[in-house]
Amino acid sequence: MPELPEVETTVAGLRSVLQDAVLTRVEPRRADLRFPIPVDLRQRLTGAKVTALSRRAKYGLIDTDRGDTMIFHLGMSGRWRVDPEEIGKHDHLVVETAAGRVLSLNDPRRFGSIDLVRSDGWLSYRPFTQMGPEPLGTDFTSDYLAERLTGKATSIKAALLDQRIVAGLGNIYVCEALNMAGIAPTRAAGRVGKVRLAMLVEAIREVLSAAIVAGGSTLRDYARPDGELGYFSKQWRVYGREGEPCLCGSTVLRRVDGGRSTFYCAKCQK
Numbered sequence: 066m067p068e069l070p071e072v073e074t075t076v077a078g079l080r081s082v083l084q085d086a087v088l089t090r091v092e093p094r095r096a097d098l099r100f101p102i103p104v105d106l107r108q109r110l111t112g113a114k115v116t117a118l119s120r121r122a123k124y125g126l127i128d129t130d131r132g133d134t135m136i137f138h139l140g141m142s143g144r145w146r147v148d149p150e151e152i153g154k155h156d157h158l159v160v161e162t163a164a165g166r167v168l169s170l171n172d173p174r175r176f177g178s179i180d181l182v183r184s185d186g187w188l189s190y191r192p193f194t195q196m197g198p199e200p201l202g203t204d205f206t207s208d209y210l211a212e213r214l215t216g217k218a219t220s221i222k223a224a225l226l227d228q229r230i231v232a233g234l235g236n237i238y239v240c241e242a243l244n245m246a247g248i249a250p251t252r253a254a255g256r257v258g259k260v261r262l263a264m265l266v267e268a269i270r271e272v273l274s275a276a277i278v279a280g281g282s283t284l285r286d287y288a289r290p291d292g293e294l295g296y297f298s299k300q301w302r303v304y305g306r307e308g309e310p311c312l313c314g315s316t317v318l319r320r321v322d323g324g325r326s327t328f329y330c331a332k333c334q335k
């Protein structure tokens with residue numbers, strides 16, 4: 066599943082093709098993904114010039130000179146393909162630029178989404194209204210986290226996956242950051258001390274930044290946004306490594322809650 070670093074990398078790849086490009090063809094190839102695709106998407110984007118691309122949590126935003134912003138989410142299996150050799154049945158949106166470049170949003174499982182909002186109102190796009198700060202942004206500090214977690218009996222892992230507390234963190238990076246910071250995933254969120262919260266904030270930034278630098282990572286086949294194969298596959302500290310050694314020498318364990326796996330080390334995570 067694409068996580069924040071994959072979306073960041075995807076937006077960077079799209080930017081290399083779309084920045085300042087005029088869209089000559091915008092073709093939704095079905096009426097919906099997870100949600101309906103706006104019926105006026107084609108009309109509002111065709112002929113528009115892309116002025117900026119950005120990311121919020123796991124959403125990509127594409128601004129045009131008409132004051133519209135297309136917002137996409139990659140869901141479970143979505144990816145953008147650049148200059149694909151052919152358009153297949155899972156390419157649900159095809160975009161062409163005046164320079165003749167072709168992009169397709171490919172999403173076999175269709176858990177992704179495509180939406181269109183006015184650029185000056187994107188902050189009130191529903192998924193964003195309750196969302197916490199970006200984990201790589203300056204608002205995400207140990208002071209902020211301490212304030213939000215005070216008195217919380219829920220696990221630190223569940224708290225970090227709560228998009229209202231911090232935006233865009235998924236299972237992989239939460240497992241990795243908790244291992245790096247030496248914090249047990251089951252520990253009550255309100256019972257992680259200030260010093261360890263500071264280590265946690267640093268660990269979150271480090272695991273995300275390392276993945277972005279490496280070009281993103283995923284467990285599924287995932288073409289790079291520039292169309293190249295061989296997407297970086299990262300060596301995780303604990304994720305997907307049940308029974309293998311932790312960096313401390315002990316063994317990585319796995320527990321399952323609500324169908325979701327947590328990988329951790331009982332020796333160095335307290």
Ligand SMILES: [Zn+2]
Pocket residue numbers: 311312313314315330331332333334
């Ligand atoms: Zn360990």
